[in-house]
Amino acid sequence: MAHLSPFAPVSVPAIPPLAGMTFATAAAGIKYQGRTDVLLALFAPGTTVAGVLTTTKCPSAPVEWCREHLAGGQARALLVNSGNANAFTGMKGRETVSASAAAVARTLGCTPAEVFLASTGVIGEPLDPAKFEAVLDDTAARLSDGPWVDAARAIMTTDTFPKVATRTVKIDGVPVTINGIAKGAGMIAPNMATMLSFIATDAPIAAPVLQALLAKAADASFNAITIDGDTSTSDTLLMFATGQAPVAPVTETGDRRLAAFRKALASLTLELAHSVAKDGEGLTKFVAVTVEGATSAKSAKKIAFSIANSPLVKTACAGEDANWGRVVMAVGKAGEPAERDRLSIWFGDVRVAVDGARDPDYSEEAASAAMKKPEIAIRVGLGLGRGKATVWTCDLTKEYVAINGDYRS
Amino acid sequence: MAHLSPFAPVSVPAIPPLAGMTFATAAAGIKYQGRTDVLLALFAPGTTVAGVLTTTKCPSAPVEWCREHLAGGQARALLVNSGNANAFTGMKGRETVSASAAAVARTLGCTPAEVFLASTGVIGEPLDPAKFEAVLDDTAARLSDGPWVDAARAIMTTDTFPKVATRTVKIDGVPVTINGIAKGAGMIAPNMATMLSFIATDAPIAAPVLQALLAKAADASFNAITIDGDTSTSDTLLMFATGQAPVAPVTETGDRRLAAFRKALASLTLELAHSVAKDGEGLTKFVAVTVEGATSAKSAKKIAFSIANSPLVKTACAGEDANWGRVVMAVGKAGEPAERDRLSIWFGDVRVAVDGARDPDYSEEAASAAMKKPEIAIRVGLGLGRGKATVWTCDLTKEYVAINGDYRS
Numbered sequence: 001m002a003h004l005s006p007f008a009p010v011s012v013p014a015i016p017p018l019a020g021m022t023f024a025t026a027a028a029g030i031k032y033q034g035r036t037d038v039l040l041a042l043f044a045p046g047t048t049v050a051g052v053l054t055t056t057k058c059p060s061a062p063v064e065w066c067r068e069h070l071a072g073g074q075a076r077a078l079l080v081n082s083g084n085a086n087a088f089t090g091m092k093g094r095e096t097v098s099a100s101a102a103a104v105a106r107t108l109g110c111t112p113a114e115v116f117l118a119s120t121g122v123i124g125e126p127l128d129p130a131k132f133e134a135v136l137d138d139t140a141a142r143l144s145d146g147p148w149v150d151a152a153r154a155i156m157t158t159d160t161f162p163k164v165a166t167r168t169v170k171i172d173g174v175p176v177t178i179n180g181i182a183k184g185a186g187m188i189a190p191n192m193a194t195m196l197s198f199i200a201t202d203a204p205i206a207a208p209v210l211q212a213l214l215a216k217a218a219d220a221s222f223n224a225i226t227i228d229g230d231t232s233t234s235d236t237l238l239m240f241a242t243g244q245a246p247v248a249p250v251t252e253t254g255d256r257r258l259a260a261f262r263k264a265l266a267s268l269t270l271e272l273a274h275s276v277a278k279d280g281e282g283l284t285k286f287v288a289v290t291v292e293g294a295t296s297a298k299s300a301k302k303i304a305f306s307i308a309n310s311p312l313v314k315t316a317c318a319g320e321d322a323n324w325g326r327v328v329m330a331v332g333k334a335g336e337p338a339e340r341d342r343l344s345i346w347f348g349d350v351r352v353a354v355d356g357a358r359d360p361d362y363s364e365e366a367a368s369a370a371m372k373k374p375e376i377a378i379r380v381g382l383g384l385g386r387g388k389a390t391v392w393t394c395d396l397t398k399e400y401v402a403i404n405g406d407y408r409s
Numbered sequence: 410m411a412h413l414s415p416f417a418p419v420s421v422p423a424i425p426p427l428a429g430m431t432f433a434t435a436a437a438g439i440k441y442q443g444r445t446d447v448l449l450a451l452f453a454p455g456t457t458v459a460g461v462l463t464t465t466k467c468p469s470a471p472v473e474w475c476r477e478h479l480a481g482g483q484a485r486a487l488l489v490n491s492g493n494a495n496a497f498t499g500m501k502g503r504e505t506v507s508a509s510a511a512a513v514a515r516t517l518g519c520t521p522a523e524v525f526l527a528s529t530g531v532i533g534e535p536l537d538p539a540k541f542e543a544v545l546d547d548t549a550a551r552l553s554d555g556p557w558v559d560a561a562r563a564i565m566t567t568d569t570f571p572k573v574a575t576r577t578v579k580i581d582g583v584p585v586t587i588n589g590i591a592k593g594a595g596m597i598a599p600n601m602a603t604m605l606s607f608i609a610t611d612a613p614i615a616a617p618v619l620q621a622l623l624a625k626a627a628d629a630s631f632n633a634i635t636i637d638g639d640t641s642t643s644d645t646l647l648m649f650a651t652g653q654a655p656v657a658p659v660t661e662t663g664d665r666r667l668a669a670f671r672k673a674l675a676s677l678t679l680e681l682a683h684s685v686a687k688d689g690e691g692l693t694k695f696v697a698v699t700v701e702g703a704t705s706a707k708s709a710k711k712i713a714f715s716i717a718n719s720p721l722v723k724t725a726c727a728g729e730d731a732n733w734g735r736v737v738m739a740v741g742k743a744g745e746p747a748e749r750d751r752l753s754i755w756f757g758d759v760r761v762a763v764d765g766a767r768d769p770d771y772s773e774e775a776a777s778a779a780m781k782k783p784e785i786a787i788r789v790g791l792g793l794g795r796g797k798a799t800v801w802t803c804d805l806t807k808e809y810v811a812i813n814g815d816y817r818s
Contacts, residue, residue, distance in 0.1 A: 056738070057740070057741045057745070058740055058747060088765060088766065090764060090766035123735075123737055124737065124767050232738065311805075311809075318810065318814040319813070325494075325497065326532075328496070331467055332465030332468070335464075340468075340497060353497065356498075357500075358535075397814070398810045398811065398814075400720075401807045401809075402807065405724040405727040405807075
């Protein structure tokens, strides 16, 4: 068992019930013993759904299922398991997905196309649908509106703490709720898998609008974090809108009543994404990398990821080493427009390099002090344009190697 | 001091003298104490030169100098130092380069444009040209035709063994020699820098032909290895042809007399590149990753690098874990054409996955045995086309993190 992340919250925030959604968890013994590994949720009729899925060319069977059924925009149920990703499981994997969706549909009284699925855990091991079928009736009989932390716990793999977040905002003066859970750890791999996140709101939002809102929020949150640069076969972010709040339906992306909701969703997804990065395997530091002055925001994000994914930058963070030469290297290798002689670099508030050379006022002491903090901010100014982006990561430690180098069995 | 690589050769191969080239090393005290850190070489009049340089957007001052002067195709001298990369040193860095080239030109009696330069070591620290000037006269007075291992030693940073290789082949029935040295370790960074390699031959080969030969050889050797995916500000491969062998000059790339030379150069660059990967920081395994059945060779190489650079694949190698799920992940994240259901994966000779699922005959024991060898072969069949590529890397260990996470000072 890995050590608890130094960024684990002292207490779990209270998450209010969400009208139109009930859920329960179960211990199906898919891989883990003595803990829950299945989450089943039921949504009210009329619930809309949106999703952002892994961009891998080798997606898991549940990801393919979700991609196909997101087109319908309607959801009645969600079934998630940890311990087995049902990825690279061929025809058997697709059969498991179909059988599981059919079983949930039978149990809860909806169509299989309204059932959304996600799996996280070992890759390449067949996942037996009988594991779900054995617990479905009992789980369905226990559906309730909380506690949300139980849902977050059931989907954990090598996460060291459950990840939950909530926001309440008003639409037309009526309070609506957004709740979310997430799991992460290593970005992916047989023993630890993937990033999953599920968000629900009681606001009535049409599926295409929900999709646009979610995609934008994900871009600046879940798609702006990296643990090790390894993209999962299974990354799945789904958002459900039950429509139970007494508000006139939102059917246009440009609807002005969404202003507060949009902000709250951005803030909630960012909190969940940060909690994933703050639970990276073996981490000791949470690192924010900001690139500004790029020729575009896209270029800034690419350079920021080049820095955040560099093993040499990440080991420097672990060693509390104000090693800005490695930042220069990572800027250079990104392949994006950058001019050495315009480059500036900060660690925290300490400028260490300017105009293509070491800052004349460079203080090793001040730079080192910035690296000794639990949260490290690396900032790069390119001096070329107005493009800006921030991404978040963690450091690379011996503990990461130990967690991932240990033998599977 | 890091442990000696388990792949360090038991003895250094004997390298014959090369007609038209003399060299000497010196201890200039640039960073290291009690060892040589400067290599000076003199080439006969008429020597041609070719080069392959880092693709980074933030190259070091010597890389910019080489890029500018390779256009001339003529070389009389080479000055290399370890301990300071003269990278991200702004105007001062360019002044150092100009001053050093001028000093070498004065000492050896050539033009500055015929002097080639390379530096490896700390990034961002000014490099004082007076360090070279202090040792130039004495070094020039000691120029001789060996031993080559001394040249290889002078350019080492965190390398644990010197890297030399030689080949002799015939052109028109006349024996010609190709000698080379290299240094590597981490791909780059302040304390360890970069990859440098210098090759010389006494064959008379026109600069454009030499450039074509070298670029092709580099593509399948130096450009097919990775330690940590971090691209240096300073990577420099230079090849010199002194033309002293009594052979009619080669002036056409298609010259049929080059057949054996071409093969020998490919084999020599591959040996040097392998020796770099076999001395990766903290390594315990040398890993060959072959991808076949891709839609093109370029696509195969991109997927192979995605596997070779994956921290999760590399830690699995360190842990001797036949973790093919991580290989699937790395194939998927490469963004190149791949179809899960056609994918096959081998560790050594053991097929672990076929047709998008675990091999029906999968034997954990056999797969584990393949991972326990010092040299691990990972092979992926995509089943899409005829594109094929092999790249080489090493595993990712706690020792790598320790070497790179330790504080600079």
